[in-house]
Amino acid sequence: MSGSQTPASLARLLGHWNLGASPAYRELADVVRLLVLDGRVPLDVALPSERSLAATLGISRTTVTAAYALLREQGFLSSGQGSRGRTCIPRRGAPGTTPEGGAELSGAPGLALPDGLLDLAYASLPASGEVVHRAFAAALTELPALLPGFGYDALGVAPLREAIAARYSAAGVPTTMHQILVTSGAQHALNIILRTLGGRSAKVLVEHPSYPNALDAIRAAGCRLVPVPMPPPPVGKAGWDIDAVEAALRQQRPAMAYVVPDFHNPTGRLMPDAQRRRLVRAAAASGTVLVVDETLRELNLDCAPSTPLAAFSPAVVSIGSLSKSHWAGLRTGWIRAGEPLIQRFAAARTTMDLGGPVVEQLAAAHLVNALTEPLPARLAFLRDNRDTVLELIAGDLPTWQTERPDGGLSVWCRLPAPLSTALTVIAPDFGIRLAAGPRFGIGGAFEHYLRVPFTLPPEQLETAVLSLRSAQDRLNSSPQLRRELNRAPAVAIA
Ligand SMILES: Cc1ncc(COP(=O)(O)O)c(C=O)c1O
Helix, strand or coil: CCCECCHHHHHHHHCCCCCCCCCHHHHHHHHHHHHHHHCCCCCCCECCCHHHHHHHHCCCHHHHHHHHHHHHHHCCECCCCCCCCEECCCCCCCCCCCCHHHCCCCCCCCCCCCCCCEECCCCCCCCCHHHHHHHHHHHHHHHHHHCCCCCCECCCCHHHHHHHHHHHHHCCCCCCHHHEEEECCHHHHHHHHHHHHHCCCCEEEEEECCCHHHHHHHHHCCCEEEEEECCCCCCCCCCCCHHHHHHHHHHHCCCEEEECCECCCCCCCECCHHHHHHHHHHHHHHCCEEEEECCCCCCECCCCCCCCHHHCCCCCEEEEECCCCCCHHHCCEEEECCHHHHHHHHHHHCCCCCECCHHHHHHHHHHHHCCCCCHHHHHHHHHHHHHHHHHHHHHHCCCCEECCCCECCEEEEECCCCCHHHHHHHHHHHCEECCEHHHHCCCCCCCCEEEEECCCCHHHHHHHHHHHHHHHHHHHHCHHHHHHHCCCHHHHCC
16 A cells, blocks of 8 residues: 655646636646546555645635545545545556537447556566566575675675676776666666766756656756756657757756667667767757666667767766666665766665665676576567558557657657557556657657557557547547646646
């Protein structure tokens, strides 16, 4: 059982929720619903009491009562004990999935969906099971040698740091284990870097769109985002607008730049080497620390390999992870940087945790050493799935424009109208869960876009694309519903 959401934290997530476009209770319910669908308000947490939320938001208790009643009716809030319902996702076909106003949002007739929602919000793969299992078996045999130690190690266990360093060296970036800090995934790595280098009001350049959890982490650190637009794809191979990046670095002189040059999330683009060189040079000139997130680097579907950005300058800070190459459940990532910076990161880390779990790290060392083992099968699956999803979208959603990704796990689609939030809100009624385009941007941008992962098995992908079409048809047939649902984007990225 999870905890509860405090009035203050919910108010923070709600941001400027009250746009005055329709009754306040409905706006409040819509935004809470989006937060639940986005995962920013977790499932199975108790929402604040009506009285406390009303006091914190400075609105009447009647408004909160009506909003909670609507959420209950729509299946996003359990009845629970007392007045404090817990967040949930509506079961398809369960009573209460009919929104008020009589708009029936049932799924398309005839679609044989499995129980539960098909998840198009996450772009992640299941574990390469057998390889992971073998790594843990090996780790257990090595564990006794480490048991006499204290078990605390802010930098990470030596075999894993050595394995990661060897991998960089093999990729043309000579690295020692003293330049590696092991983390609990890439997101943890970014938070450590922000804690060390960010500082309140520090400017951080980001690609626009970018990875939503990174944007959230940068905001949560109190930093100011400096977004640089990724150019729209004339032919699907637009790369980065490196002139714009250089100009932003020169004019804004941000403390940090967070970039995802290898199969950028969400566009799937790969930054060409010539642009990499210019980026590193421009960051050096503006005194900006270049933080390079290489989480998706191994998921190269069909490009010539690129040069790691760290090969161009020792000042580059790189983030890596096993989440996409092996399994997100391993929660293992790392930072590569100069040794003095690694020591600072280790010191900052101890304000959050005192090191990673030892068995996981020993297993991860085996996985890093045997990195190539599970990859061919994973890449073959992803290549086929990318082609499948592009074909399905072209056939079922012909007005959507797609960009063929060089790698990664998802396709970034341009919709024919600013429908992304509205689609996301009604998606569970059609058996799917989506992440709205504005989650990938700042200030409500990307309402015209939707990220569609191609990680589900092909038959589920087919069902999911049909569901997308049904949801879009539903919105197209009811302009009023579309208007009502589509006024929340600014709030969705509070
Ligand atoms: C660009 C990027 N960075 C970081 C992460 C999170 O990685 P981890 O699971 O290692 O925290 C993801 C996950 O999708 C990602 O796409």
